Amino acid sequence: MPELRAISGIGVKGPACFLLTIQGRNLLLDLGRGPDAARLPDLGGLPPIDAVLFSHGHVDHTGGLDQWQRLGAPPLYAPCPTIALAEDGPLTQAAPLDGRTEILGLPLLTGAAGHAPGAVWMRIGGAEGLLYSGDLSRESLLYRNDPLPRAAAMVLDCAYGTADEPLAAQITIIEALADQPLLLPCPAGGRGLEIAAHFLAAGHAVRICPAHRRVAQRLADHRDWLTPKGREMLDSLQGAGDLDPDGPLCGIMIAAGPNAERGASKPLAARIAASGGARIVLTGHVAKGSPAEALVAAGKARFHRWNVHPTLTQAKALVAEAAPRAMLAAFCGSAALAELRARTDWPLAHGERLVW
DSSP: OOOEEEEOSBBBBHHHEEEETTEEEEEEEEEOSSSSSTOOOOTTTTTOOSSSOOOOOOOOHHHTTGTTTTGGGOOOEEEEHHHHHHHHGGGGGOOOOOTSSSSSTTTEEEEEEESSSSOEEEEEGGSSSEEEOOOOOSOOOBBBBBOOOOOOOEEEETTTOOOOOOOHHHHHHHHTTTTTTEEEETTTTTHHHHHHHHHHHHTOOOOEEHHHHHHHHHTTTGGBBBHHHHHHHHHHGGSSEOOOSSSOOSEEEEEOOTTTSSHHHHHHHHHHHHHHHSSSEEOOOOTTSHHHHHHHHTTEEEEEOOOOOOHHHHHHHHHHHHSEEEEEESSSSSHHHHHHHOOOOOOOOSEEEOOO
């Protein structure tokens, strides 16, 4: 019987790491780090791993690759844009995951998940196998998302728990803050480009950091991963200026480093916290122990979410699409998981295993 075990990712916000045992194969689905306190999955006691499959390139899904050799250096598979955006390390040598119809003799189906460049959901083992959503968004105007297939078992991105505020309402709140210069720390391979394109279309002066510029340039070779509107948005980014951490604080500033922990956002956030001159708006998970957490606690930054995961309404629709007989709700804390049990009729397994 197939079995899915959450090494990490259930009852906690990441890191993503799941062990799928099916038809004599042991597949690791994602191998992340953090986002809180650079936490790593506990890989002790795992069976020999036949391959590691990555859903996308964010660090909470790939940042555990420094443990790859410890696993015996099994083959790596990742979406083409994820490979193209990898700067160094073993991920640059991964084999393409998208476009395959089988993996090590197992039926494979993948589709765009809408969350980030090249983010995919994957179904392994056919209709009686597992559907792993990775991180998924149904609201992105930039990144394409494909309908989910049916599957007997499912691991679903429930990072927002029962939160149900639509992206349109969130955008209205953030736009109202743009009467002053805004620093928006974002992962370069994620919502940052979409936010930049949105504010450009609204007539604002927008500047993006070199990391965001690099992602935009690489995406030009992977336009099929974008929506038709997203292709126009990508082209519009040529009108964005270059963000210099030592330059003037003006307009909309999109800087890599979602928690002001690295990249251009780190010096800019420190500069604004010390001397003012702009608002800092955090739009994603505020990691424990990060500079972003300290900035919010000190009243130096605000948190206003920009959805890149499913709302509760969208999650319910995704479960209806896939119609699993058993499932796990991933990437949310234990309290949110308890709420999901109380407010849905999903076939949620108890614990961190699925057997079907």
